[in-house]
Amino acid sequence: MKLPQFLLDHWLAAHEFADPPIRYNLASSTGPQWTLGEVLALGGDTARHDLDALKLSYAPPQGGARLRERIAALHGVSADDVLVMTGASEALMALICHFAGEGGSLVLPQPCYPAVPVLARAWGLEVRQYVLDPSNGFSQTAELVLSAVDSGTRAVFVNSPHNPTGSVMPAAEQVKLAAALAVKGIPLIVDEVYHPLYFSGEVPTATSLDNTIVLGDFAKALSLPGLRIGWLIDRDRDRRAALIDARSYFTISGSPLTEAVGSLALEHAAAILGKLRQVATGNLALLTSFMAAHRDVLEFPPPAGGTTCFPRLRDGRDARPLCEALARAGVLVAPGDCFDAPAHMRIGFGAQREGYAEALRIFAEVLD
Numbered sequence: 001m002k003l004p005q006f007l008l009d010h011w012l013a014a015h016e017f018a019d020p021p022i023r024y025n026l027a028s029s030t031g032p033q034w035t036l037g038e039v040l041a042l043g044g045d046t047a048r049h050d051l052d053a054l055k056l057s058y059a060p061p062q063g064g065a066r067l068r069e070r071i072a073a074l075h076g077v078s079a080d081d082v083l084v085m086t087g088a089s090e091a092l093m094a095l096i097c098h099f100a101g102e103g104g105s106l107v108l109p110q111p112c113y114p115a116v117p118v119l120a121r122a123w124g125l126e127v128r129q130y131v132l133d134p135s136n137g138f139s140q141t142a143e144l145v146l147s148a149v150d151s152g153t154r155a156v157f158v159n160s161p162h163n164p165t166g167s168v169m170p171a172a173e174q175v176k177l178a179a180a181l182a183v184k185g186i187p188l189i190v191d192e193v194y195h196p197l198y199f200s201g202e203v204p205t206a207t208s209l210d211n212t213i214v215l216g217d218f219a220k221a222l223s224l225p226g227l228r229i230g231w232l233i234d235r236d237r238d239r240r241a242a243l244i245d246a247r248s249y250f251t252i253s254g255s256p257l258t259e260a261v262g263s264l265a266l267e268h269a270a271a272i273l274g275k276l277r278q279v280a281t282g283n284l285a286l287l288t289s290f291m292a293a294h295r296d297v298l299e300f301p302p303p304a305g306g307t308t309c310f311p312r313l314r315d316g317r318d319a320r321p322l323c324e325a326l327a328r329a330g331v332l333v334a335p336g337d338c339f340d341a342p343a344h345m346r347i348g349f350g351a352q353r354e355g356y357a358e359a360l361r362i363f364a365e366v367l368d
């Protein structure tokens with residue numbers, strides 16, 4: 001099996017991990033960076049002492065009890081329903097593997113985090129996509145999602161807040177969608193890695209909806225991608241057992257070291273989410289003014305949540321040459337072709353507060 005090039009990661013790696021790295025990274029989809037020392041300092045001396053005593057053995061395949069309890073508290077569910085995974089990436093892989101099979105299809109948004117359609121096809125699933133339309137703010141409705149469901153559909157995937165568009169499926173639409181799918185016996189997967197970062201009305205976690213599996217992680221709203229920890233929450237006991245087996249086959253378990261740091265981080269989730277909100281709302285205000293000043297060139301559906309938006313060149317031109325010119329000037333945004341939408345670009349606003357105004361000033365210069 002030969003997988004296609006992961007265009008987004010090639011683009012990010014060429015600039016973000018260059019020496020020296022790009023000056024202003026607006027291509028990132030994560031929150032502000034934390035050092036290990038800063039996270040440990042949240043827990044004081046006890047946290048460092050606990051780490052010294054940690055045994056570097058395997059963790060349980062479903063994740064350690066303390067971490068699962070803290071994730072459960074975050075989502076208001078029982079710890080039994082939580083399975084820890086190696087990033088939301090492994091949660092997605094385990095689910096795709098679980099739902100794969102002759103004649104099956106998976107329903108996904110377009111645009112979509114690129115790994116999902118590629119891996120679904122690699123596992124032999126047909127990919128059926130519902131198209132998020134910039135002219136109505138990339139609106140996510142139950143009706144739109146259901147229009148892509150067919151008789152072979154094994155599961156439906158929704159990402160809210162959505163990467164790359166920042167669109168949010170309202171709670172009432174999520175309820176309607178889960179109920180309609182439950183009648184058909186089709187599970188709903190809600191990827192909530194950007195929950196709870198909303199800018200126009202909070203949306204509750206989808207964990208209470210019928211036959212729904214919720215994904216979360218440390219990488220996005222919780223701003224600690226280096227932990228490589230994600231999770232899924234599923235009330236279906238048999239499916240959970242199958243998903244734990246999938247994890248045992250894929251990666252055996254997580255690391256007790258990163259699980260311990262993750263547990264500590266969740267104890268201080270309010271501080272971590274507070275910092276993210278401050279950076280994201282400050283940058284988004286600047287970005288909104290910038291987009292208003294350039295509305296003749298850029299169409300900008302404002303994000304309702306998450307840390308990215310997905311503006312489009314109004315004349316429909318390929319945005320990659322502009323992204324390349326911006327990168328040469330020291331500002332990184334991600335070309336839309338990485339998401340099969342070449343006239344767009346993904347602009348992040350959650351990772352870096354310092355220098356954001358200067359990055360937009362350079363952006364304006366390059367546009368002119």
Ligand SMILES: Cc1ncc(COP(=O)(O)O)c(C=O)c1O
Nearest residue numbers: 087088089113163193217219230
């Ligand atoms: C919407 C979405 N889901 C899942 C993932 C996977 O995240 P991770 O494996 O870092 O937890 C990503 C990564 O960018 C994403 O954007």
